[in-house]
Amino acid sequence: MRKFKKWFRLVTFGETKKYVRLFLWNFLDSFVMALPYGVMLAAIYLLLIPLAAPAAPLPLSRLWILCGVLLGQTVVYFFIRRRTYINICVGFAQTSKNARISMGEHLRKLSMGFYSRRDAGDLSTVLLRDYTEVENLASSLIPQISVILVRLALSFIVLSAFDWRMMLAVISVIPLSLPFAFVSYRRMGKVSGALLAAQQQAASGILEYVGGIQTLRAFNQSGEHFETLRRSFDDQRKHSVGMELAAAPIGMLGRFVLSCGIGVVMLCGALLLTRGALPPFYYLAFLLLSLNIYEPVMTVFAFIADYARTNRSAQRIDELNREQPLREPEAGEQPDGTEIAFKNVSFSYGDKEVLSNISLRIPAKSLTALVGPSGSGKSTITRLVARFWDATQGEITLGGVPLKEMKTDELLSRISMVFQDVYLFHDTIEANIRMGKPDATTEEIVAAARTAACHDFISALPDGYATIVGEGGSTLSGGEKQRISIARALLKNAPIVLLDEATASLDPENEVLIQQAISALAEDKTVIVIAHRLQSVSNADQIIVLDSGRIAQAGRHEELIEQEGIYQKLWLEQQRAGNWRMV
Known part of the structure; x- marks a missing residue:
């Protein structure tokens, strides 16, 4: 239970209460969406009355009531679905945004020693891929699975009330499909680590190749290093295929076993029906509802496999959050x-x-x-x-x-700092200088640029101070970047x-x-x-x-x-x- 609570906190980015509300709205949404199935069964029952008793009239008034229920369900479902959609798309998006901002603040407080031992490709994989994996799992799959499990439990209870023998026929194939789910879980858990390492290696290779392309071309090494990058892409592809193969037992064998359940229900129902031990309406009810049981079970099994993949992503985010920042005093001295x-x-x-x-x-x-x-x-x-x-x-x-x-x-x-290796952000020159003093006026920025001897070359650019520099200042020379950094320090004063x-x-x-x-x-x-x-x-x-x-x-x-x-x-x-x- 403790492990589940920890995992649940990780995938909800610590906002478990908000997530419980999201689940409740999803459950209400699912319950209202399932009402037409009950109405359909009731309608079939009413339509079968004249067949069971030919002298009995067709209960039109009751059928009209069912139509009214469907109309009311449509109106209610519109508002509930709208609220659920907003909760998922806006509410959890806000949660995800807060989690990313919190991570950014956390990274800002870590010592430079942390960055010296962590690869840039590794960090980018966590911030981009791992967060996306957890978001997808938490915002859609977990609410769906939770609702599916509740609906399955209710379906089993209702169907058992009709006929326990038919209920046993419905669920008989589910235990037979469980081994395939757990085999996939174990295999995907092993492959996911290798896939994650391959993705990290590819991300690091891309950053290194793009960042060093000038040096590589100068020494005629771009082809050789691209082969290294290509091999990392091949490894990523190989492990991605391995991930799909690991999920095959669920996708193929598990689905095959569950599809056999329809035949079991038909055969068992036919035997009971011919012996007069099962009313025809119950038989029809089991045939219709069993179709809506096996597909959700398949979704639950697929979730088990997805959990193996995303659990590692959640752990990597947690590991990054547990990195100790520099100690900050509660009330700093002057x-x-x-x-x-x-x-x-x-x-x-x-x-x-x-x-x-x-x-x-x-x-x-x-x-x-x-x-x-x-x-x-x-x-x-x-x-x-x-x-x-x-x-x-x-x-x-x-x-x-x-x-x-x-x-x-x-x-x-x-403190103002001017480093030998200057880094400029992918923004305008004005914005890069303004970092020294965010509330600086344009006149102050120009004055700092003049003092740093960079006003003339900036003015000569097509867009002047509004010119966008490449990431790291790649569109400028080393001397130009250095002068802009000095202007930034002058502005900070x-x-x-x-x-x-x-x-x-x-x-x-x-x-x-x-x-x-x-x-x-x-x-x-x-x-x-x-x-x-x-x-x-x-x-x-x-x-x-x-x-x-x-x-x-x-x-x-x-x-x-x-x-x-x-x-x-x-x-x-x-x-x-x-x-x-x-x-």
């Missing part, structure tokens, strides 16, 4: 200023330690540069400041308040600025302009910048040199250049590289 401090901070990606016992202080309204070899932990520090993750050990504070004691939205409202190699994708012509834009962005703000070109941060208030997750050196440029160490080595290498020429 920081006093923008000074950032790391106190004995360590951080690991799984078993791999990225930062080890880091302690540093970033004064308010200062420029701090993070430099060092690739993989030394520079980007991790900026992500920890934005609380994309929580530190494994130690404490990070902002204005003297631990980040864990601040509301996430409050923290992020104080937050007191803390995180720059992750913000000029990496810019051409020399615009680099001076962007450096000026960044200077404007960083004015009177607490700035952390990740830089590979040391010359661009030589005027920083402090430079933190990282190596293998530890602070190797710290100081100003003039101090570090005089010390033997990583910074001096990197500086000399970059100076030599600046004099390199192709021969």
Whole structure:
């Protein structure tokens, strides 16, 4: 019973009370829809009266009453069906929408570590396919099955009142068909996992192929990688066919066994009728009603097979919902200023330690540069400041308040970020810039774009600021995307600025302009910048040199250049590289 309650909560997205109301309306709808069958039996009984007693007149008045019942049933059914339809299409659609929005809010609160270990194709499969599977099951199949089971129970009771021997004949074939239903259930339960994995692999392959098509074509690998994608489609097709074959015992053998029930009823009824042990009207009643029993039973069996497929989808949604988000305080504290401090901070990606016992202080309204070899932990520090993750050990504070004691939205409202890998949404350029300040005026957006040196190229586009950029900003160059992201950060005007190699994708012509834009962005703000070109941060208030997750050196440029160490080595290498020429 506990398992059923848990499953029922999953497939109804937690709104079980609303779903019970939906079931009750479905049952009322089904009951009113079934009234014509009772009227038909009553009419047959009345029409048989003159045959049983030739002197008896045809009861026309009663037949007219039955016609009136049918007319009333039609009117009542219209309103009940309308209400039921609205409950299913609108009510459950609202439930589904709320569930998806809730999932979106849940995903927003998860740490970036979750996304680093989960495949994008896997997540898209859950959000698209699995939700659709559960919606279809919950909005249509479960109400239908519930109503069918109740109607079958009532039909068995009514038919038993007529003649228990004929009732036994009707239900005799149902136990014989049950093994086929359970065989299909077991087989589909095994195949559904393989099918789900194939669908996930295909979704991941599509995302990877489309996202990397430029690189694949550049290296003449598009054909080879498409073969990999094609094989994933073949696997999906193979397992989809396997799913249909797993359902075959129900679809073919189960239906065959149930169809034999009509013959059993006819034969048993004929034997009883010839012996005078069964009235002709009862015989006709069983022949007519048995036709409406076996098809619903077949629907119940098909549901058993569908349950095997959709149960896994419901479990995957539940697993995603049970992922623990970053802890959110009930009443977040307000920081006093923008000074950032790391106190004995360590951080690991799984078993791999990225930062080890880091302690540093970033004064308010200062420029701090993070430099060092690739993989030394520079980007991790900026992500920890934005609380994309929580530190494994130690404490990070902002204005003297631990980040864990601040509301996430409050923290992020104080931070502007410009990443090296810029992501733009499939929307207008104006909308992408407006993300920095949703209530910004058009004049403010244009002013930010001018400062970020992107107004001219935006104005040159056919639709200007209304131009739709592709997903991820695929219709723009790397430098154009970078400038739009800087305009977005300028518009936000937050007191803390995180720059992750913000000029990496810019051409020399615009680099001076962007450096000026960044200077404007960083004015009177607490700035952390990740830089590979040391010359661009030589005027920083402090430079933190990282190596293998530890602070190797710290100081100003003039101090570090005089010390033997990583910074001096990197500086000399970059100076030599600046004099390199192709021969």
